[in-house]
Amino acid sequence: MSVAPPARSAGPDRRRHRVHAGSYVATGERALLRVGAFVRERFHASPVSRPKSSEHDRVTEADGLAEDMIRRELLTAHPASVVVGEERGTHGTGRVRWYVDPIDGTYNFARGIPLFCLSLGVVLDGTVLGGCVYDPIRDEMFTASEGVLRVNGATATRRGQGPPMLLTDLPPCRSWAAGPTDAVTAALDGCDIRRIGSSALALAWVAAGRADLAANANVYAWDVAGGQALVTAAGGGYTGLPDERLRTDRQGGFVAWGPGHGERAQRLADALRPTLATA
Structure with missing residues (x-):
């Protein structure tokens, strides 16, 4: 290549x-x-x-x-x-x-x-x-x-048929013992969910239009900095949680989305932010 x-x-x-x-x-x-x-x-x-x-x-x-x-x-x-x-x-x-x-x-x-x-x-x-x-x-x-x-050097072609696809590893294995909140569950309603075990790959697939949203917790700057660039270059959006700083001293989270999925992504980010702020 x-x-x-x-x-x-x-x-x-x-x-x-x-x-x-x-x-x-x-x-x-x-x-x-x-x-x-x-x-x-x-x-x-x-x-x-x-x-x-x-x-x-x-x-x-x-x-x-x-x-x-x-x-x-x-x-x-x-x-x-x-x-x-x-x-x-x-x-x-x-x-x-x-x-x-x-x-x-x-x-x-x-x-x-x-x-x-x-x-x-x-x-x-x-x-x-x-x-x-x-x-x-x-x-x-x-x-x-x-x-x-x-x-691979070429412009990506988006594939958007069907319900919104969300790539997420939530809830993380070592926290949220009580499970996701009602607000998180409501924000996920209607999504087709895949758990793939790699935040960077999830972000790349959202950028390329293979999925519509990605969200995770327990991430550091090295997990997401490259993928954040991909998603925003593709015309999508990225929100760091609980704030936008790239952190290496503590874990955070993110919600990312492709074009046309900003409203659902914002609902999910608002639901996740209080949980991650206290994690």
Whole structure:
């Protein structure tokens, strides 16, 4: 699969910002493609997982090795930047920050379920500029740069027949012992629900029009920064919960939606926000 070149700027007043974003996203795309081949090989070699923060939060040796490889590529190409990874923490200095999840959906990965991906988001001074999500099993690269979503270098085609499809892992395994609130249940009414175990992949599929909404809790910045860029580039929306900050110090949540599903997404976000604010 070839790597698509950055799109040209639409005007001189934003040229410097746009070229900057496109260059970083292209670097991220190349890194995820190369490291994705390694992750794919490890998947077929039956990796072993172990608990990390809890029994339900799993990690494999491949997670850390993949993050090391991604970080080296990013900092070699852009030494004046910062890589914030799920497994290895923060490295580097600069205004641009990369939020990297080397394998989002690790438990699927370890159990032989082909629903996982590599994800990164490019953030400048707290603003998400672009991102990449790579599915190494299907060889699908989702990228967002300069407000344009591409899947394997081409424009995505939305598929919208039927009831609204929601991708969610709610309620999370290690909280909400009493189950979702009545408000959450009401907001979900009428949705066809899928639980896939990867927030980044869920966001990529919403961006590409394969699903209409995605919502999750227990996420950090590296889980969602890349996917947030994809959804907004596709003309959809993204709301962080309980607030819009990309957090690495505590877990949060999100609701994302494709075009035409903003009203339902807002109801779901309003229902989830009080629960996540106290989580």
